[in-house]
Amino acid sequence: MVRKTITTITTDNDSLLGITASCAFLDRSPNSVRKYTDSGRLPSVRDSSGKRLIRLSDLKQFKRGLDPIAYRSSPVSVGTEVRDGG
Secondary structure (H helix, E strand, O other), X not given: OOOEEEOEEEEOOEEEEOHHHHHHHHOOOHHHHHHHHHHOOOOXXXXXXXXXXXXXXXXXXXXXXXXXXXXXXXXXXXXXXXXXXX
């Protein structure tokens, strides 16, 4: 069993999501999300350990461009917890 850490941090009324949470939100693979960030299509920042973090507001905007119907019909609630998905 592979353990995944889901990272969500809230700053300035916006959440920063790690790759795992971002993938779940977009329903895309980690490689796809990394390609989106590497190409600049999806803005991201790095934390002190080098992990990518993506603002929830950027994910929402990006998802609208990917699939506007799915975005409107499936709201997502994101908390401010960091948990070990085991």
